[in-house]
Amino acid sequence: MTEHVDVIVVGAGISGIGTGYHLQARCPDRTYMILEGRAAMGGTWDLFRYPGIRSDSDMHTLGFAFHPWTAAKSIADGPSIRAYVEETAREYGIDRKIRYGHHVKSAAWSTEDARWTVEATGPDGPVTLTCNFLSMCAGYYNYAKAYxxxxxxxxxxxxxxxxxxxxxxxxxxxxxxxxxxxxxxxxxxxxxxxxxxxxxxxxxxxxxxxxxxxxxxxxxxxxxxxxxxxxxxxxxxxxxxxxxxxxxxxxxxxxxxxxxxxxxxxxxxxxxxxxxxxxxxxxxxxxxxxxxxxxxxxxxxxxxxxxxxxxxxxxxxxxxxxxxxxxxxxxxxxxxxxxxxGLELQLMSGVAFSLDGQPIELAGRLQYKGMMFDGVPNLSSTFGYTNASWTLKADLTAIYMCRLLNTMTKRGLRQATPYNDDPTMKSESFLDFTSGYVQRAAASLPTQGERKPWKLNQNYALDVLALKFGSIDDAMRFSNPGRSKDGRSTDAGTLQTA
Missing domain, CATH: 3.50.50.60 (FAD/NAD(P)-binding domain)
Incomplete structure (x- = not known):
């Protein structure tokens, strides 16, 4: 039988461990697992081992909001950060949710079943898993290939x-x-x-x-x-x-x-x-x-x-x-x-996504609140700030995802899909950076819109208001897909608010 959980988190770096904590704390009724392609947690801080590897942000903002960084050094070395991530995962039992050596290859959404089918390569060969919601916390660059x-x-x-x-x-x-x-x-x-x-x-x-x-x-x-x-x-x-x-x-x-x-x-x-x-x-x-x-x-x-x-x-x-x-x-x-x-930019670990049998093209697709995608249900992607610590945005992304999950449970609905119904919405790059690694990958990146909720704030205070306390309903379609009596897919109970 194919194993099923409510939420699959892809990646056991800072973003994935933080997301695991928020799922446990805010959605205790949901089951989850973390799939990690490598043999250890830590993401960037486990991969990079060059001399002097350290943070380029202070650890009071790069660290987890829920687990204080207590070392004297604010700009910390890589091994110390890796140990901090491991300590956090152990203390909150998140480490028990991690499946190592599971490299996700594809994720297919079925509207009829309201779930993702995730195909991965595990230590013993191909693995198939299913979930109701998919959280991508795999970072922003290719771990296997550098520039x-x-x-x-x-x-x-x-x-x-x-x-x-x-x-x-x-x-x-x-x-x-x-x-x-x-x-x-x-x-x-x-x-x-x-x-x-x-x-x-x-x-x-x-x-x-x-x-x-x-x-x-x-x-x-x-x-x-x-x-x-x-x-x-x-x-x-x-x-x-x-x-x-x-x-x-x-x-x-x-x-x-x-x-x-x-x-x-x-x-x-x-x-x-x-x-x-x-x-x-x-x-x-x-x-x-x-x-x-x-x-x-x-x-x-x-x-x-x-x-x-x-x-x-x-x-x-x-x-x-x-x-x-x-x-x-x-x-x-x-x-x-x-x-x-430099790095080779690669969003969401190069996973091949599909929706009801059709490939999902993320290049050029509008991002919703910097974490979801126009027309793609029950999928979030963590991408940190370019002008501040990565973890600040990762933390808010996880909090919003948990709010969304709880709203769906409260309303008895299984599918949440950001939807832009304005054909005149202009799009622009969601990474307003001239760095080489961004420019080299520009054609493969999603976009942002000209106004909220399709435009990024790149401002932590504004994002706290928007993601922690703001509306769940803006430009979001909630629905309860299923099967009609004749066996065809139906999307009954659609609720759309703008």
Whole structure:
């Protein structure tokens, strides 16, 4: 017999564990399981093992709202975050709901049965499961494949070329010359960490990124924790950091020139007046057109000042046996090349969805409240903020899903389908980012509308009002599908409110 549960959650990273908690706390009458394709929980924090791996958001907002982060470090290392996720899952019994080694391949919705049939590859072969509601918490990128452009001459390189997503355990770079290609969050993490033991580390960037130094510890949070119960201290710190982040983001969008000047000025304060900040730390775009990189305690700047690391802004002509030949004609000697060139965007783990036997095309489809899709029933997808911590939005997505499930139970209805009945609704990209990984995948992404509930807020305070307390009925069709006497599918009891 095919196993059935009320809710299947796909992914056992931060989003999946958080969703499991909210299902237990808010929908205790619902059964659920979590399908995880890998052999361990943690998602990103279990996959990435490169030197210095850490959060690029503070743990008081990246952590779970219901389980306080109590360590002194606010900007935490990967192993600590992984241990925190595992501890949370154990404490609330969520770990007992996880099926490891279950990679979901397809999900087919049947209106007649009002359920999803999920096909997965398990440790012992194909597995078929069914559920009433499907929650996709599989992240936003391809775990099996990273973005790594082909460089001419790569085969001739005498050293090793590695990508951070697949870091080899046996790589010894101590005393060696390292070139890290890239200028994003991964690169600015790798460079100061590798510089501690390498002969020298060069960060080779095609163009600069905004980089901001921030203390690795939150002194206010640590002070509050000594004065108040942990949950109260954590809650206050969480909202402090949320409001500060919202303030600086709004300021950056409202006065980009002023914010840009200040951010570059802070870099100059770290590196001194003689450093070429204009070339290496002055982006061509406005703040928050791409995600801002965080360096805790200014570690990147310290490595540069110590002479252990340097930045080169140029483009690659080819890889040579001894390093990298640049288009400027300069040669960068290297024993190890790290291609921190980015991710391959992949929404909902590449699962093939269908509705009553017809494929569901998500590319270009309107998103509903940043978590569901126009015309697709009983399916939610978790996608965190681009301008704040991922978990803030993941938490609200799970809360809204639970509200929706409880509403359906109360009304005795089995199907909830977001539906746009305005043919004049204009659509736009739901990711307003110029980052390379977003632009490369633009054609495969869903869209957002020009007004609520089809337009994203990208604002935590507004989303708290909309998802935690707002209407469940706006642009949502609730129905009770089934079979008529002659055996045909029916959709009796349809309720539509706009």
């Amino acid at each position: 790594s452009p082909e460089f001419d001459g790569a085969d001739s390189f005498a050293g090793r070329i590695v990508h951070p997503q697949f870091w080899p355990e046996d790589l010894d770079y101590s005393g060696k010359r390292v070139v890290v290609i890239g200028s994003g969050a991964t690169a600015v993490t790798l460079v100061p960490t590798m510089a501690q033991t390498a002969a020298h580390v060069t960060m080779l960037q095609r163009s600069p990124t905004y980089i901001v130094a921030r203390p690795g510890e939150d002194r206010v949070a640590n002070w509050l924790r000594g004065k108040l119960p942990s949950k109260a201290a954590y809650g206050i710190t969480r909202w402090k950091n949320v409001l500060m982040g919202m303030f600086f983001y709004r300021l950056a969008r409202k006065k980009p020139a002023k914010v840009k000047e200040r951010m570059i000025g802070m870099v100059r304060d770290h590196l001194g007046p003689d450093y070429d900040v204009a070339t290496h730390f002055t982006p061509r775009y406005n703040p928050w057109d791409q995600r801002v990189c965080l360096v805790p305690d200014g570690d990147l700047f310290a490595a540069i000042n110590a002479g252990n690391a340097s930045i080169v802004t140029d483009t690659i002509a080819r890889i040579t046996p001894d390093g990298i030949r640049l288009d400027s004609g300069k040669d960068l000697p290297a024993d190890v090349i790290v291609t921190a060139t």
